[in-house]
Amino acid sequence: MPVDQQCSRRTFQKLDRQLAKLGEKAAPENVHRFRTSGRRVEALLDAAILQPRRNERKLLKMLARLRKKAGRVRDLDVQISALRNFKIPAGADRKSQLIRVLSEERVKAEKKLQAAFDRGTLRRLRKRLKHASADIPKTNDPLQVAMGLLAELGQTGMPVTEKILHQYRIAGKRARYLSELAGSNPEAERVVGVLKQMQDVIGDWHDWLKLTQRAEKMFGTAPESSLVSALRNVTQAKFRQAVKALEQARSALPIQVKKTGTAETPSSRKAVAPAAAAAVAAA
Numbered sequence: 097m098p099v100d101q102q103c104s105r106r107t108f109q110k111l112d113r114q115l116a117k118l119g120e121k122a123a124p125e126n127v128h129r130f131r132t133s134g135r136r137v138e139a140l141l142d143a144a145i146l147q148p149r150r151n152e153r154k155l156l157k158m159l160a161r162l163r164k165k166a167g168r169v170r171d172l173d174v175q176i177s178a179l180r181n182f183k184i185p186a187g188a189d190r191k192s193q194l195i196r197v198l199s200e201e202r203v204k205a206e207k208k209l210q211a212a213f214d215r216g217t218l219r220r221l222r223k224r225l226k227h228a229s230a231d232i233p234k235t236n237d238p239l240q241v242a243m244g245l246l247a248e249l250g251q252t253g254m255p256v257t258e259k260i261l262h263q264y265r266i267a268g269k270r271a272r273y274l275s276e277l278a279g280s281n282p283e284a285e286r287v288v289g290v291l292k293q294m295q296d297v298i299g300d301w302h303d304w305l306k307l308t309q310r311a312e313k314m315f316g317t318a319p320e321s322s323l324v325s326a327l328r329n330v331t332q333a334k335f336r337q338a339v340k341a342l343e344q345a346r347s348a349l350p351i352q353v354k355k356t357g358t359a360e361t362p363s364s365r366k367a368v369a370p371a372a373a374a375a376v377a378a379a
Contacts, residue, residue, distance in 0.1 A: 099140065099238055100279030107277070108229035109138045112222060118166070119213045122206045124173040127166050134159045139273035141228065142241070155224040158217070166211045170376070172202040175307045182330075187323030190315055197314070232340075239284050242274035243350060256339045258305070264342055265298045283350075290348045297341035301334035 097350050111133040117306065118130045138159060141152055176198050179191055249260070272291035278284035308327040315321035 099232065099277045101232070102278050103277050104140060104232050105134075105229065108225055111137050112225055115213075115222060116217055118209075119218050122169060122209050124170070127169050127173065127209070127264075131166050131170060132319065133164055134163045135269060136273045136276070137225070137228075138297050139238075139270050140232070140277055142270070142274070145232070151224050151227050155228055157222070158224070162209075162212055162217075164203070165212050168205045169209055171303075171306060172198050172205060174303045175310065176202065178303065178307055182326075184323060184326045187326060189320065190311075190321060190323045194311060195316060198310075218245050238277035239281070239287065242271040242287065245271045245274070246349060254376045256342060258335070261298055261335070261338050261342065262302065264294070264345075265302055268295045268298065268345075287349065290345050294341050294345035298338045301331070301338035304331045304334045307331075 111130075114126065114130040114133045118126045138156060141148065142157060145152055176195060179195050179198070181193065184191060246264075249263050249267055254260070268291050272288055272295060275284045275287045275291065304327070308324065308331045311321070311324045311327050315324050317324065319325070
């Protein structure tokens with residue numbers, strides 16, 4: 097199942113459009129779409145090019161740097177939105193205080209992001225995108241690479257910890273974007289649906305976890321702050337939901353686990369671990 101060439105072209109085109117939009121205004125939706133479009137291009141290059149050339153290496157480095165800055169803005173957008181919709185009469189003052197601090201940080205992070213998206217950077221980035229999109233090979237199976245990526249984490253019999261959830265959060269994104277590159281293949285579409293559900297629930301937990309940690313940094317532990325206590329309760333509930341979503345995804349995905357605990361895909365025993373490891377490291 098090679099990379100679908102139509103999907104490949106659309107992936108590059110979407111990122112190119114988002115670069116133009118984000119260069120004009122760092123609105124929350126523009127920041128979010130740039131990050132997801134950038135991740136899709138990174139996943140495509142991982143799946144299609146085993147030995148990246150100079151242009152691809154430079155492109156990936158530029159995307160990683162810009163995505164990190166955009167990620168800071170995106171995290172603050174999510175935290176501010178969550179706090180504004182969080183009902184807690186007993187801790188309203190501290191809630192307002194935290195929103196003000198996060199909003200101020202958001203302004204600073206946006207300025208840094210906009211400074212990074214100068215005209216010269218955008219011109220070079222779009223030029224590298226154009227060159228990379230013209231040389232995507234038709235070989236390699238993106239769905240197989242995706243399952244190999246998840247197989248690295250597919251061990252069972254161990255309690256799900258925050259660390260394991262975080263690993264699945266990162267790997268799940270990359271595996272989903274890889275699976276999308278298989279186009280209209282029914283199995284790939286099913287896998288994408290499973291991964292999206294898992295990604296959404298685990299991502300929601302992670303957003304609340306980061307918000308809780310930030311509140312603890314400002315106001316101390318739960319006994320010292322009703323806001324922190326309430327946030328921690330929500331985060332614990334989100335953690336349980338994320339664990340359940342992970343277990344459901346493990347059951348639904350085409351991954352087998354050997355008695356030794358090493359996960360493999362049922363369709364192939366090819367050595368996909370190197371590509372998978374590289375994908376996780378780049379996420």
